[in-house]
Amino acid sequence: MPMEYAQNDKVLPYRIIKETKGRDLVGMEYQQLLPWIKPLESAFRVIAGDFVTTDDGTGIVHIAPTFGADDDKVAKQSGIPPLILIDKEGKRQPMVDRTGKFYTMDVLDNDFVEKHINKELYSQFEGKYVKNAFNSKLTEKDMSLDVEIALALKLEGKAFKIEKHTHNYPHCWRTDKPILYYPMDSWFIRTTAIKDRMIELNKTINWKPESTGTGRFGNWLENLVDWNLSRSRYWGTPLPIWRTEDGKEEICISSVAMLSKEIDKSIEKGFMKENKYASKDYLDFDLHRPYIDDVVLASPKGEKMMRETDLIDVWFDSGAMPYAQVHYPFSCSEEELKKTFPADFIAEGVDQTRGWFFTLHAISTLVFDSVAFKNVVSNGLVLDKNGNKMSKRLGNGVNPFDVIEKYGADATRWYMISNSQPWENLKFDIEGVDEVRRKLFGTLYNTYSFFALYANIDSFAYNEKEIPYKERPEIDRWILSELNSLIKSIDESYNEYEPTRAARAISSFVDECLSNWYVRLCRRRFWKGEYTEDKISAYQTLYTCLETLSQLMSPIAPFFAERLFLDLNNISSLRKDKDNKPIESVHYTDFPTSNDSLIDKGLEERMFLAQKVSSMVLSLRKKNNLRVRQPLQKILIPAPNQEFISQIEKVEQLILSEVNVKTIEFLSPENNVLVKKAKANFKTLGPKFGSKMKAIANSLDGLSQERIADIEKEGKIILDINNEEIELLLSDVEIVTQDIPGWVVQNDGNITIALDTTITESLLKEAIARELVNRIQNIRKDQLFEVTDFIRVEIEYNALLEEVIQEYSEYIKGETLTKELSLRRVGVSAIIGQQRFEPILKVDIIEGIELAINISKV
RNA sequence: AGUCUCGUAGCUCAGUUGGUUAGAGCACUACACUGAUAAUGUAGGGGUCGGCGGUUCAAGUCCGCCUGAGACUACCA
Numbered sequence: 049m050p051m052e053y054a055q056n057d058k059v060l061p062y063r064i065i066k067e068t069k070g071r072d073l074v075g076m077e078y079q080q081l082l083p084w085i086k087p088l089e090s091a092f093r094v095i096a097g098d099f100v101t102t103d104d105g106t107g108i109v110h111i112a113p114t115f116g117a118d119d120d121k122v123a124k125q126s127g128i129p130p131l132i133l134i135d136k137e138g139k140r141q142p143m144v145d146r147t148g149k150f151y152t153m154d155v156l157d158n159d160f161v162e163k164h165i166n167k168e169l170y171s172q173f174e175g176k177y178v179k180n181a182f183n184s185k186l187t188e189k190d191m192s193l194d195v196e197i198a199l200a201l202k203l204e205g206k207a208f209k210i211e212k213h214t215h216n217y218p219h220c221w222r223t224d225k226p227i228l229y230y231p232m233d234s235w236f237i238r239t240t241a242i243k244d245r246m247i248e249l250n251k252t253i254n255w256k257p258e259s260t261g262t263g264r265f266g267n268w269l270e271n272l273v274d275w276n277l278s279r280s281r282y283w284g285t286p287l288p289i290w291r292t293e294d295g296k297e298e299i300c301i302s303s304v305a306m307l308s309k310e311i312d313k314s315i316e317k318g319f320m321k322e323n324k325y326a327s328k329d330y331l332d333f334d335l336h337r338p339y340i341d342d343v344v345l346a347s348p349k350g351e352k353m354m355r356e357t358d359l360i361d362v363w364f365d366s367g368a369m370p371y372a373q374v375h376y377p378f379s380c381s382e383e384e385l386k387k388t389f390p391a392d393f394i395a396e397g398v399d400q401t402r403g404w405f406f407t408l409h410a411i412s413t414l415v416f417d418s419v420a421f422k423n424v425v426s427n428g429l430v431l432d433k434n435g436n437k438m439s440k441r442l443g444n445g446v447n448p449f450d451v452i453e454k455y456g457a458d459a460t461r462w463y464m465i466s467n468s469q470p471w472e473n474l475k476f477d478i479e480g481v482d483e484v485r486r487k488l489f490g491t492l493y494n495t496y497s498f499f500a501l502y503a504n505i506d507s508f509a510y511n512e513k514e515i516p517y518k519e520r521p522e523i524d525r526w527i528l529s530e531l532n533s534l535i536k537s538i539d540e541s542y543n544e545y546e547p548t549r550a551a552r553a554i555s556s557f558v559d560e561c562l563s564n565w566y567v568r569l570c571r572r573r574f575w576k577g578e579y580t581e582d583k584i585s586a587y588q589t590l591y592t593c594l595e596t597l598s599q600l601m602s603p604i605a606p607f608f609a610e611r612l613f614l615d616l617n618n619i620s621s622l623r624k625d626k627d628n629k630p631i632e633s634v635h636y637t638d639f640p641t642s643n644d645s646l647i648d649k650g651l652e653e654r655m656f657l658a659q660k661v662s663s664m665v666l667s668l669r670k671k672n673n674l675r676v677r678q679p680l681q682k683i684l685i686p687a688p689n690q691e692f693i694s695q696i697e698k699v700e701q702l703i704l705s706e707v708n709v710k711t712i713e714f715l716s717p718e719n720n721v722l723v724k725k726a727k728a729n730f731k732t733l734g735p736k737f738g739s740k741m742k743a744i745a746n747s748l749d750g751l752s753q754e755r756i757a758d759i760e761k762e763g764k765i766i767l768d769i770n771n772e773e774i775e776l777l778l779s780d781v782e783i784v785t786q787d788i789p790g791w792v793v794q795n796d797g798n799i800t801i802a803l804d805t806t807i808t809e810s811l812l813k814e815a816i817a818r819e820l821v822n823r824i825q826n827i828r829k830d831q832l833f834e835v836t837d838f839i840r841v842e843i844e845y846n847a848l849l850e851e852v853i854q855e856y857s858e859y860i861k862g863e864t865l866t867k868e869l870s871l872r873r874v875g876v877s878a879i880i881g882q883q884r885f886e887p888i889l890k891v892d893i894i895e896g897i898e899l900a901i902n903i904s905k906v
Numbered sequence: 907a908g909u910c911u912c913g914u915a916g917c918u919c920a921g922u923u924g925g926u927u928a929g930a931g932c933a934c935u936a937c938a939c940u941g942a943u944a945a946u947g948u949a950g951g952g953g954u955c956g957g958c959g960g961u962u963c964a965a966g967u968c969c970g971c972c973u974g975a976g977a978c979u980a981c982c983a
Binding site: 097109110111112116118119257259260262263264265267268271397398399400401402428429431467468471472473475477479480483486487490491493494495496497498499501552555556559563564567568571575663666667669670671673675676677727728729730731732733734737738739740741742745822825826828829835 | 908909910911912917918919920924925926930931932933937938939940941942943944945946947948949962963964975976977978979980981982983
């Protein structure tokens with residue numbers, strides 16, 4: 049590049065003469081760039097600082113110790129003086145005054161101006177605002193001081209390159225104007241003196257999540273600095289400190305009573321005329337600044353003491369909450385205070401690290417050498433459904449009142465608590481609230497309605513004595529076992545401040561255990577037959593489940609829980625208060641405790657098996673187009689051992705009725721009908737054989753039926769892996785049934801089932817009987833008959849149907865509350881002729897057979 | 907910049923001390939069920955577990971780097 053340069057050239061020519069490390073430049077001196085003001089001592093020297101990046105430029109930057117904490121710190125370390133002006137009062141000032149403009153020379157000390165200011169240069173800049181926003185006469189369009197200075201440097205040939213930078217300098221939240229940092233005098237609390245104790249005490253606090261306590265808050269304590277307590281504001285809580293003008297005498301006021309006493313002294317000295325603070329009525333005086341500033345006190349030496357005008361950081365008020373709320377130490381003794389202090393539990397946003405969490409902890413450590421809270425949940429933010437912060441500006445905010453209005457407080461709260469743990473950010477999606485309403489509350493409401501429907505019919509009010517647990521059927525014992533397991537886990541979850549886990553456990557119990565298994569399987573017990581022990585057992589069991597659920601969910605869904613509980617209890621009066629009246633609220637009841645003697649893990653396991661087997665059979669039916677109303681003869685299950693057989697046998701009836709099959713048969717392991725497959729058990733083989741794993745797994749994959757049978761018989765097998773004999777035990781191998789030739793088969797994990805799909809004539813007839821029941825039930829429902837109404841049924845004659853009815857007449861009548869069931873050997877037209885056949889219904893009984901049917905109340 | 911959290915199906919989330927086909931619910935599609943019916947069952951599609959590299963016989967899981975989102979603190983020369 050040519051080194052010629054004309055004044056108006058855009059690019060300054062340059063030449064690289066040497067490359068060097070920044071540290072080699074330290075100590076170099078340079079000429080002052082803007083020599084308006086001469087510093088009090090030599091200042092223009094390169095120093096080292098660790099807070100400057102080399103992302104842009106050379107890594108050499110100017111510092112301004114009077115306007116930045118980091119700059120001030122590094123300057124002090126290296127002995128660089130700040131650029132200081134001396135005003136007419138002799139006070140040291142930064143270059144910019146409190147209105148945001150350069151000091152004018154006329155307010156500065158004459159001697160200082162003469163000795164330190166280059167009047168010719170500075171006169172062009174004195175009085176200028178450093179930001180246009182500070183000057184009401186300027187707009188953003190006017191040239192800013194930054195640009196003015198840059199141009200001046202350019203003209204002097206001192207600027208190598210000028211770029212526009214947008215700073216994210218802090219701005220005033222109200223006026224949006226840029227903010228300048230100033231060094232200010234402040235009052236501090238020397239929290240560094242109790243730093244170690246604060247760290248120690250913090251370790252005893254249960255933080256949710258733990259990482260906030262150890263990480264964010266813990267680190268913050270490790271790097272603790274003194275607490276800057278004072279703020280310069282117009283109105284607020286005053287620092288209770290009065291000082292003499294020379295600062296040599298000072299007093300800290302600890303109560304209104306003390307203040308009043310001191311004012312009296314001051315009146316004696318003639319500093320004050322009256323004492324408003326002698327009144328017992330707080331409405332007679334105001335403790336806040338600026339009113340309190342009128343108070344002048346007298347020092348022991350008899351001098352005037354004025355109040356320090358600074359206020360106390362409002363965070364102090366938050367941190368003082370535990371004492372302030374009970375007005376300790378004035379209206380509350382220490383003993384009384386200790387009833388509520390330290391707090392068992394607090395919750396606030398995770399952004400409160402330096403705010404509430406810190407000030408609570410600092411003050412309690414200082415005052416009582418204690419924690420202020422034993423448990424804390426630092427909750428995350430509620431974001432919009434796309435994970436963006438909600439803001440008015442973006443219009444992505446959700447109005448909580450609208451949501452509560454539409455879905456209710458319970459559904460909203462349940463959604464928020466169950467969806468993600470409180471300390472994680474929540475992506476709030478209104479669809480999710482609706483899902484909770486349908487899934488949990490809808491299901492639970494349905495379950496309750498089902499219970500209430502039949503309980504009312506039978507006038508069940510929990511008046512009978514409790515049916516002993518052992519006399520209740522297996523299914524009742526099962527749901528009670530699950531219920532007590534649930535109580536246990538819920539209690540643990542709440543205790544550990546894991547409400548999300550609790551909510552999810554309740555939700556899955558309601559859906560999977562109670563609604564979709566217990567109630568589904570027990571439906572008949574509620575509506576069929578007389579008011580027997582079995583029926584009472586069913587009512588009592590379901591009642592207990594519903595009542596317990598209302599208690600378990602009450603912390604998260606207080607309103608729904610309350611309604612559910614009261615609807616139950618107002619009828620049964622099972623829970624009474626001490627006056628022997630029905631207790632008024634679920635929230636007054638004791639939280640349930642689990643009865644471990646009712647928990648039967650074996651029972652829970654075999655019920656799980658029953659569900660799994662049923663599901664597999666239904667799947668097989670589906671694949672083979674066999675509707676559930678078609679009874680089938682047999683399920684075949686290969687059983688690995690006797691224990692498996694006895695587990696299944698105990699739930700056999702449940703499975704059979706659920707899937708509408710007549711019998712279950714077991715195949716013993718020795719049976720050679722089964723086609724089996726061996727798989728490697730990586731967990732046991734891994735540690736033993738390491739790198740040979742792959743070869744072993746492959747070898748097991750291709751094992752013949754005979755060799756698999758050998759392992760089962762011998763308990764071990766020797767494999768040849770790359771000419772090496774390797775012995776495996778039965779436990780190293782998983783053997784599963786793959787197929788049963790000639791049957792339709794379903795595999796799931798280590799369970800295999802097969803289904804006999806043969807439909808005999810007798811099974812077909814039974815199917816038709818069931819279809820008939822189904823059609824009659826539908827018609828009953830269509831015609832809005834009550835579930836208790838008895839009916840008369842007439843069906844158009846059909847030969848096949850006649851046989852079915854002969855055989856299943858009692859069954860059909862029982863299922864449908866039919867008093868008379870008859871076939872009429874008449875044509876449709878003839879039926880129409882009869883008055884009673886209105887309206888006419890033609891119904892598909894089985895495929896291809898459509899018959900007229902008529903149903904009427906008896 | 908430092909500290910911390912999070913990133914798994916279209917969406918919301920599980921995922922044990924690393925163990926071989928990564929799950930659930932919702933949504934979608936199809937079929938069934940129908941005296942709980944704004945419910946239910948079965949089946950189906952849908953995943954390079956944010957990316958790259960490493961440790962290991964084996965990584966969603968452990969380690970390093972990067973990246974995206976968020977919070978706090980400092981700074982923004």
